[in-house]
Amino acid sequence: MEERKGRRIIMFPLPFTGHFNPMMELAGIFHHRGFSVTILHTSFNFPDPSRHPHFTFRTITHENEGEEDPLSQSETSSGKDLVVLISLLKQCYTEPFRQSLAAEVAGGGTVCCLISDALWGRNTEVVAEEVGVRRMVLRTGGAVSFCAYAAFPLLRDKGYLPIQDSRLDELVTELPPLKVKDLPVIETKEPEELYRVVNDMVEGAKSSSGVIWNSFEDLERLSLMDSRSKLQVPFFPIGPFHKHCNDLPPKTKNKDDDEILTDWLDKEDPQSVVYVSFGSLAAIEEKEFLEIAWGLKNSERPFLWVVRPGMVRGTGWLESLPCGFLENIGHKGKFVKWVNQLEVLAHPAVGAFWTHCGWNSTIESICEGVPMICTPCFSDQHVNARYIVDVWRVGMVLERSKIERKEIENALRIVMMEKGDGLRERSLKLKERADFCLSKDGSSSKYLDELVSHVLSFDS
Numbered sequence: 001m002e003e004r005k006g007r008r009i010i011m012f013p014l015p016f017t018g019h020f021n022p023m024m025e026l027a028g029i030f031h032h033r034g035f036s037v038t039i040l041h042t043s044f045n046f047p048d049p050s051r052h053p054h055f056t057f058r059t060i061t062h063e064n065e066g067e068e069d070p071l072s073q074s075e076t077s078s079g080k081d082l083v084v085l086i087s088l089l090k091q092c093y094t095e096p097f098r099q100s101l102a103a104e105v106a107g108g109g110t111v112c113c114l115i116s117d118a119l120w121g122r123n124t125e126v127v128a129e130e131v132g133v134r135r136m137v138l139r140t141g142g143a144v145s146f147c148a149y150a151a152f153p154l155l156r157d158k159g160y161l162p163i164q165d166s167r168l169d170e171l172v173t174e175l176p177p178l179k180v181k182d183l184p185v186i187e188t189k190e191p192e193e194l195y196r197v198v199n200d201m202v203e204g205a206k207s208s209s210g211v212i213w214n215s216f217e218d219l220e221r222l223s224l225m226d227s228r229s230k231l232q233v234p235f236f237p238i239g240p241f242h243k244h245c246n247d248l249p250p251k252t253k254n255k256d257d258d259e260i261l262t263d264w265l266d267k268e269d270p271q272s273v274v275y276v277s278f279g280s281l282a283a284i285e286e287k288e289f290l291e292i293a294w295g296l297k298n299s300e301r302p303f304l305w306v307v308r309p310g311m312v313r314g315t316g317w318l319e320s321l322p323c324g325f326l327e328n329i330g331h332k333g334k335f336v337k338w339v340n341q342l343e344v345l346a347h348p349a350v351g352a353f354w355t356h357c358g359w360n361s362t363i364e365s366i367c368e369g370v371p372m373i374c375t376p377c378f379s380d381q382h383v384n385a386r387y388i389v390d391v392w393r394v395g396m397v398l399e400r401s402k403i404e405r406k407e408i409e410n411a412l413r414i415v416m417m418e419k420g421d422g423l424r425e426r427s428l429k430l431k432e433r434a435d436f437c438l439s440k441d442g443s444s445s446k447y448l449d450e451l452v453s454h455v456l457s458f459d460s
């Protein structure tokens with residue numbers, strides 16, 4: 001790994017795909033600008049460094065690894081209680097992170113700064129201060145959801161939180177157009193802990209030397225400005241990250257699988273395929289899985305559906321499909337365990353994205369001008385879905401409670417048959433705005449130049 005003197009950045013991602021991917025994309029952007037990048041990564045969910053050959057990886061281990069490891073207890077590691085899992089990660093890794101960062105800094109060469117995921121919170125601030133390194137944060141979600149998180153104390157005071165079933169469709173007048181059911185909560189057995197994690201994220205951003213957003217001004221101008229005035233720190237909406245340079249690493253392990261899939265997509269008509277994926281964490285019930293399968297089949301449209309092993313509760317992969325189902329579908333539909341989503345969304349055959357509205361999926365779809373069917377599952381996904389449908393108007397909602405084969409057929413018909421009241425045109429217009437923000441005079445390019453100067457101005 002070449003050492004680029006005086007231009008080194010240390011990054012500390014949260015170890016989940018939806019957080020790790022954008023951090024790697026950001027690392028790629030800095031590398032492109034002449035920085036060397038060291039990734040401090042938890043032993044939990046440690047990635048394959050060979051897929052990121054430009055960066056140096058260091059593993060952070062914690063002292064209770066092994067049989068007693070609280071992080072590998074099934075309830076947390078299977079993602080059932082994300083709040084508990086995030087709290088445990090913060091508890092287990094703060095001290096090892098301190099040692100690891102100190103060793104990196106003592107190891108020589110000038111470290112410009114640390115960039116940590118906003119969800120690591122204030123602990124990383126304390127550590128960075130002790131070690132004498134400036135810290136910036138990466139917020140991997142959108143500004144629209146950040147505003148809702150920052151408003152949690154107010155929302156609790158006003159009685160919107162905890163969410164009551166009787167108020168689900170009520171408008172949150174302080175955060176229009178959000179309704180109570182859109183508030184970014186996560187089901188957890190420790191609701192107070194959720195508020196602590198969120199508060200720590202917001203306070204940690206306030207005490208940072210700047211916040212980097214995977215978003216762009218034309219998409220979230222008001223929410224970005226609102227966050228800026230709340231946080232009062234330098235501010236860099238430089239997204240969409242993945243569109244800054246073309247040398248990003250592939251997101252699937254198996255290139256052959258990617259090629260087989262591309263061959264299949266190549267044979268389909270333009271804008272005919274429905275791409276379905278619920279991201280890297282969400283799980284569904286077997287009943288929902290079967291309704292989706294029948295809905296897709298009955299729609300008689302080609303589809304590509306990412307079913308992660310274990311995503312359907314109580315099953316391994318596809319075994320709950322009725323006998324003969326796959327044979328019946330033939331080449332019309334494809335079930336895969338993981339795809340290169342960026343490539344799929346960019347393929348001309350893809351006509352709609354049925355998504356859980358994780359922020360990365362949202363921004364990736366916007367960048368390719370693909371209309372969305374929105375089925376949010378938890379946290380910021382509800383906020384993102386509300387903005388996709390009501391503000392940017394590039395998608396339609398299919399609520400989780402309405403996952404039923406007839407509803408699915410209907411939603412697909414609306415989106416695919418252009419009865420979507422200009423959905424596709426608006427999606428293409430929004431893509432153009434993303435392209436413009438990334439152009440030479442666009443806001444994201446301008447903020448990126450400012451970000452690089454900002455980082456180089458730190459004299460640690």
Ligand code: UDX
Binds near residue numbers: 280338358359379
């Ligand atoms: C999680 C939360 O669910 C989400 O709400 C939050 O905004 C980020 O963290 P996740 O479920 O991982 O997100 O979804 P998303 O943010 O969309 O990220 C998934 C990433 O995995 C995307 O970059 C997507 O391109 C990638 N992906 C997904 C693939 O490359 N292949 C796949 O088959 C599926």
